Amino acid sequence: MSESLVELARIGGGADGGVTRVAWSPELFDAYAWAGERMRTMGLEVEIDLAGNLIGRWPAGRDGSSAVLVGSHLDTVPSGGRFDGVLGVVAAIHAVALLKEEGFEPARPLWIAAFMDEEGTRFNAALFGSRAFAGEDVTDLGERVDAAGESLREAVAAAGFDLDQAGAANRIGEVGAYLELHIEQGPVLEAEGVEIGVVTSIVGLRGYRVRLTGEANHAGTTPMGLRRDAFVGAARIALELRDAARSREAVTANVGKIAVEPGGANVVPGLAEFTIDVRATTTADMVELEAVVGEIVARVAEEEGLEVDLLASFSLDPLELDPDYIDVVERAAADEGATSMRMPSGAGHDAMIVGRHVPAAMVFVPSRRGISHSPEEYSSPEHTELGMRVLAGVLRQTLVRD
Ligand SMILES: [Zn+2]
Numbered sequence: 001m002s003e004s005l006v007e008l009a010r011i012g013g014g015a016d017g018g019v020t021r022v023a024w025s026p027e028l029f030d031a032y033a034w035a036g037e038r039m040r041t042m043g044l045e046v047e048i049d050l051a052g053n054l055i056g057r058w059p060a061g062r063d064g065s066s067a068v069l070v071g072s073h074l075d076t077v078p079s080g081g082r083f084d085g086v087l088g089v090v091a092a093i094h095a096v097a098l099l100k101e102e103g104f105e106p107a108r109p110l111w112i113a114a115f116m117d118e119e120g121t122r123f124n125a126a127l128f129g130s131r132a133f134a135g136e137d138v139t140d141l142g143e144r145v146d147a148a149g150e151s152l153r154e155a156v157a158a159a160g161f162d163l164d165q166a167g168a169a170n171r172i173g174e175v176g177a178y179l180e181l182h183i184e185q186g187p188v189l190e191a192e193g194v195e196i197g198v199v200t201s202i203v204g205l206r207g208y209r210v211r212l213t214g215e216a217n218h219a220g221t222t223p224m225g226l227r228r229d230a231f232v233g234a235a236r237i238a239l240e241l242r243d244a245a246r247s248r249e250a251v252t253a254n255v256g257k258i259a260v261e262p263g264g265a266n267v268v269p270g271l272a273e274f275t276i277d278v279r280a281t282t283t284a285d286m287v288e289l290e291a292v293v294g295e296i297v298a299r300v301a302e303e304e305g306l307e308v309d310l311l312a313s314f315s316l317d318p319l320e321l322d323p324d325y326i327d328v329v330e331r332a333a334a335d336e337g338a339t340s341m342r343m344p345s346g347a348g349h350d351a352m353i354v355g356r357h358v359p360a361a362m363v364f365v366p367s368r369r370g371i372s373h374s375p376e377e378y379s380s381p382e383h384t385e386l387g388m389r390v391l392a393g394v395l396r397q398t399l400v401r402d
Pocket of ligand 1: 085
């Protein structure tokens with residue numbers, strides 16, 4: 001396992017220890033070649049589908065029996081870590097190798113997937129491959145451009161694919177279950193001293209753009225009681241959102257971008273434009289949170305004498321994972337003698353797309369200091385090996401039934 005991770009970290013590896021394999025890049029396809037070769041050597045049928053997903057298939061069972069799909073991604077953010085995504089693919093390969101060594105005979109097909117562009121950093125088209133695999137239309141993302149001005153459609157073509165054919169990657173109807181091993185990308189498991197995280201839900205997200213309009217005026221001559229200060233309104237909203245998130249379980253709120261105008265040290269800001277990002281792990285919390293955002297923004301604007309324009313810019317619903325598979329993962333962890341705990345995932349994953357169509361399970365291993373998307377990202381060989389063994393255990397339990 002560790003050797004495989006080291007070998008893959010060399011593909012796109014930089015001097016800072018980070019790995020850069022962005023979507024549709026030659027480095028990503030080099031990583032596909034490495035993983036494809038490993039799967040072929042084990043006797044799997046390997047292809048890159050028309051959405052740029054690397055798929056390996058272990059055919060088994062009678063005609064029409066649904067596959068168990070084990071997946072994650074080999075793409076990274078620029079100068080990203082050596083574990084995010086790649087661990088799930090490498091562990092799937094090693095778990096299959098383990099089952100084959102044991103002479104395990106699956107009663108249904110097993111597929112391994114490395115999904116194209118999970119990260120979305122290049123074109124802001126996150127989860128491209130799993131969306132296409134699950135039958136969502138991805139062709140409307142074609143006009144999105146990267147930092148160099150190249151469109152997604154052009155990058156897809158440069159890699160030898162045709163965006164208009166990506167719909168043919170839809171194979172979700174042949175899949176009956178989805179499993180993903182991933183690093184936690186957060187500090188909880190390490191802090192709790194627990195080896196395996198059994199993921200219960202994947203966080204949902206609402207993004208907003210807010211525009212507050214007050215009145216720009218002289219900073220010295222305008223009495224405090226008569227100001228319509230757009231920045232103060234934005235600041236109050238940020239603080240109230242923070243308090244609202246703090247007073248709830250597994251909810252976050254973030255104001256990550258703000259611009260004020262006219263932008264003079266001696267001018268009362270007449271305009272503030274900012275973003276809001278709120279996340280929750282259950283549908284009920286998400287619905288409540290939407291109302292909270294609306295109430296806080298409207299009330300503060302009113303109190304500060306500001307006009308408000310609140311625009312919902314991004315929406316992804318939370319996904320609650322399958323209760324039966326949560327039990328299966330817990331049993332598999334116990335079988336390996338591992339300590340485990342149930343937890344939500346604060347980051348998005350391919351499982352949140354595929355898991356809307358078929359029962360899905362996710363397994364987490366600890367991330368040192370919770371750091372991810374960085375050369376500092378690290379999970380120990382003991383934990384990654386254990387995660388792989390738990391994944392193999394889940395496969396032993398799911399591949400026997402049809
Ligand atoms: Zn990932």
